[in-house]
Amino acid sequence: MDLKSGYPFWAVKNGLLKAFPQLTHDHQSDVVVIGGGITGALIADELSRHGHHVVVLERRDVGWGSSAASTALLQYEIDTHMTELAERYGEANAVLAYRACAEAIGELETLAAGLGDVDFARQQSLYYASNEEDVTPLKAELALRQKHGFAAAWLDRDTVLAEYGFAAPGAILTQLAASIDPYRMAYQLFAKVVERSGEVYDRTQMEAMVPDDHGVTLTLTNGVTLRCQHVVMAAGYESQAWLPEKVAVNRSSYALITDPLPAKALGKLRHTMVWESARPYLYMRTTCDGRLLVGGDDDDEDIPKRRDARVEEKAEGLARKVEALWPMLKINPTFSWGGTFAETDDGLPFFGPHSAHGPRVHFAMAYGGNGISYSMIGAKLLRALIEGREHPLAELFSFQRLAKIT
Ligand SMILES: Cc1cc2nc3c(=O)[nH]c(=O)nc-3n(C[C@H](O)[C@H](O)[C@H](O)COP(=O)(O)OP(=O)(O)OC[C@H]3O[C@@H](n4cnc5c(N)ncnc54)[C@H](O)[C@@H]3O)c2cc1C
Numbered sequence: 001m002d003l004k005s006g007y008p009f010w011a012v013k014n015g016l017l018k019a020f021p022q023l024t025h026d027h028q029s030d031v032v033v034i035g036g037g038i039t040g041a042l043i044a045d046e047l048s049r050h051g052h053h054v055v056v057l058e059r060r061d062v063g064w065g066s067s068a069a070s071t072a073l074l075q076y077e078i079d080t081h082m083t084e085l086a087e088r089y090g091e092a093n094a095v096l097a098y099r100a101c102a103e104a105i106g107e108l109e110t111l112a113a114g115l116g117d118v119d120f121a122r123q124q125s126l127y128y129a130s131n132e133e134d135v136t137p138l139k140a141e142l143a144l145r146q147k148h149g150f151a152a153a154w155l156d157r158d159t160v161l162a163e164y165g166f167a168a169p170g171a172i173l174t175q176l177a178a179s180i181d182p183y184r185m186a187y188q189l190f191a192k193v194v195e196r197s198g199e200v201y202d203r204t205q206m207e208a209m210v211p212d213d214h215g216v217t218l219t220l221t222n223g224v225t226l227r228c229q230h231v232v233m234a235a236g237y238e239s240q241a242w243l244p245e246k247v248a249v250n251r252s253s254y255a256l257i258t259d260p261l262p263a264k265a266l267g268k269l270r271h272t273m274v275w276e277s278a279r280p281y282l283y284m285r286t287t288c289d290g291r292l293l294v295g296g297d298d299d300d301e302d303i304p305k306r307r308d309a310r311v312e313e314k315a316e317g318l319a320r321k322v323e324a325l326w327p328m329l330k331i332n333p334t335f336s337w338g339g340t341f342a343e344t345d346d347g348l349p350f351f352g353p354h355s356a357h358g359p360r361v362h363f364a365m366a367y368g369g370n371g372i373s374y375s376m377i378g379a380k381l382l383r384a385l386i387e388g389r390e391h392p393l394a395e396l397f398s399f400q401r402l403a404k405i406t
Helices: 009-014 038-049 082-089 091-115 132-147 157-164 182-195 236-242 263-270 304-325 371-386 399-405
Strands: 004-006 027-034 054-058 073-075 121-128 152-156 170-179 199-202 206-211 216-220 225-233 249-257 272-276 283-286 292-299 335-343 350-354 358-365
Touching: 004 304, 009 182, 009 335, 027 038, 038 054, 038 182, 038 358, 038 371, 054 182, 054 225, 073 091, 073 121, 073 272, 073 371, 082 091, 082 132, 091 132, 091 170, 091 182, 091 371, 121 157, 132 152, 132 170, 152 157, 157 170, 157 263, 170 272, 182 199, 206 358, 225 371, 236 335, 236 358, 249 304, 263 272, 263 283, 292 304, 304 335, 350 371, 350 399, 358 371
Parallel strands: 027 054, 027 225, 054 199, 121 272, 225 358
Antiparallel strands: 004 335, 073 170, 121 170, 152 170, 206 216, 216 225, 249 292, 249 335, 272 283, 283 292, 350 358
16 A cells, blocks of 8 residues: 655655664564554654563654655644534543543643654644534534633634635634644654664564464564564554454545745744635645645545546645635645545544454554544553553543444
């Protein structure tokens, strides 16, 4: 599976930051993490920071999966409204999920501060109604969030126009959001893991895993075997191949980035990410050097070659949509790309063991528009499971939920 097309900005900007060795000898560890993307990086960091010996296996280069294609908006606002989650799983669970995402932003900020140059920036988030019909559900959403202490406010049509310069029937303005360079962050986290005597291997592919009562034996494509107590499957969208049932739908998402734009032209967009209530949604945020990063126009394309062929046309379409909102803003896509993106039915991730592999193989499927915030939650959740402790989201984010979905 080819996870991305075109020129993902983070890979262009950073290049290959470091080459890790291949694993060529039989080995053992407390935990083996499969996947060297941002999810594997956050989990390996969390485990190694708390004394677990971790070996990470990445079949490509580190960060070269969907993490390189991510637009990396960090939001507590899940693609599924809190009101809808409350209907499906009860208000307490909906609030728990939203609150965990909010906390994840602060946790990512703390980690980023410890790493240095990973372009973490606090932003506000403006979620606008794409049409009049969406005003009432958005107001209900805001009311529920405010009831539970989330700092957010309603902006009417006139205020959106006066403050943000575009026409929309209304919007929720949220104080808590952020952005990051996910590719650089993954590399920096893996460097920390190695400093703590963890081991990171790239161009090293896990082919088979056999769990037993005492551990798991992994076989790599080069014939090497690895023995460990626990496995974390942080293989991104490819994790689905290891499950007997379909838990998510693969789609493609597209993005473009401009050259740095003058601060005056960007206005409040400089510190405010913008997205909309229509699905698939148009969204945008700026980078630390003043570029506008625009994404959306998701489609059901799951064949990489066809997605490759669509990137330019999709980028042009996204650029025209932004110009329709702000006619004074001229958008020239400097780089554009597309990437595989998986969506679960309810917008929530899956973390934890699956009955097909037993209790020692933990899946980390941070699927959905909030993938990076989910990965941060998953890192804490999976450490708790590996250490035999409880976690408040263990049940809601487990595969047990599938019984309620299907
Ligand atoms: C265009 C786009 C925009 C996005 N925007 C956002 C956003 O704004 N905010 C947000 O939070 N999220 C966003 N996401 C989602 C986010 O990018 C993902 O949640 C995140 O990148 C997933 O990271 P990962 O580490 O789980 O997967 P990946 O980065 O794909 O890493 C998994 C790794 O596992 C490796 N692997 C697979 N199988 C094996 C094996 N058998 N052996 C060894 N290695 C293996 C792969 O090579 C891969 O590198 C976006 C995604 C896309 C595509």
